Amino acid sequence: MFNFDWKRLGVAAGLSLTLIAAGCGSSEEEAESGAKEEKSASEEMNYEITGIEAGAGVVKAAQKAVEEYDSLAGWEVSTSSSGAMATALGEAVENEEPIVVTGWTPHWKFAKYDLKYLEDPNGVFGGEEQIKTMVRKGLEEDKPNAYQILDQFQWTADDMQSVMLDINEGMSEEEAAKKWIENNQDKVDEWTKGTDKVEGTEVELVFVNWDSEIASTNVVAQVLMQQGFDVTITPLDNGPMWQSVAEGEVAGMVAAWLPGTHGDLYEQHKENLVDLGANLEGAKIGLVVPKYMEADSIEDLNPAE
Structure with missing residues (x-):
């Protein structure tokens, strides 16, 4: 009654098995591809952390992290400058x-x-x-008004970031500082409270050439100028910055990150300078990525192969 075409049935069965096998192979390949994609971010970065100046505390911490985390095995910390780091970050985010x-x-x-x-x-x-x-030691006796203004200087992360952003968007450092002072005279009045104006008293401040310290040092300098001081601000590397204050070559700095970033330099020079306390609370250092990256922890990165 039934007339089977065994040859045709065999071909159909073979084709079905081929499709099933292809489907399985495709799933396996997709799984392997997915695994590779998880690693591709680390591979695409050539297992490199984009750093700032060699010797900076955050760079030293990053180098220590490379040694301590298995996920960073084989990674390198590339040092350059804070400006070069920001440029590289901007280009990466844009793309x-x-x-x-x-x-x-x-x-x-x-x-x-x-x-x-x-x-x-x-x-x-x-x-x-x-x-x-x-x-520096002796500043309170030599230049009490400058000492008191520096002692009373205190602001917030939002204050500092607003000045930094204006500078980044093209405003000169002096203009950005003056703009912030004009918009925050109440805070400035607290810094100068109890001080007298002077006529041309020289004050030199030093700072490390980071965007944050460019902002704070320029703001303080402008406030001192408004009080009649003749102010010089000088950018230096981390070590020379601390050394110049400790050796009494300059009046001071508002750029000491503690306890981590400049901890070793503070220990080296603390006996030869005066600590006026925090001018900003809640600072932080670490490894930073764009939010579109899936990694949320250092342990989510992949070691170099």
Whole structure:
């Protein structure tokens, strides 16, 4: 009654098995591809953390992280400058490419881009930091009004970031500082409270050439100028900055990140300078990535193969 075409049935069965096998193979390939894609961000970055100046505390911490985290095995910390780091970050964000940078707050990049700190389970980068004011010994006796203004200087991360962002968007450092002072005269009045104006008393402040310290030092300098001081501000590397204050060559600085970033330099020079305390609370350092990256922790990165 039934007339089977066994040859045709065999071909159909073979074709079905081929399709099933192809489907399985496709799933396996997709799984393998997915695994590769998870690693592709680290591979695309050439297992490199984009750093700032060699010797900076956040760079030293990043180098320590490379040694301590298995996920960073084979990685390198590339050092350059804070400006070069910011440029590389901006280019990566514009093209939605992966990047890991040595970061800190306050910084204008957090106001301009959607960024996040990678979690640091091992605590390599430490907790919150303070930015402190350090002056030379004898400043209180020699220039009491300058000493008091520096002692009373205190502001917030939002204050600092607003000045940094104006500078980044093209305003000169002096103009940005003057703009902030004009809009925050109540805070400035607290810094100058109880002081007298002077006529041409010379004051030199030093700072490390980071966007945050450019902002704070220019603001303080403008306030001192308004009080009649003849102010010079000088950018230096981290070591010479601390040394110049400790040796009494300059009046002081408002750029001391503690306890982590400048901790070793503070220990080296603390007996030869005066610590006026924090001018900003809640600073932080760590590894920073754009929010579009899937990694949320340093441990989510992949070691070099």
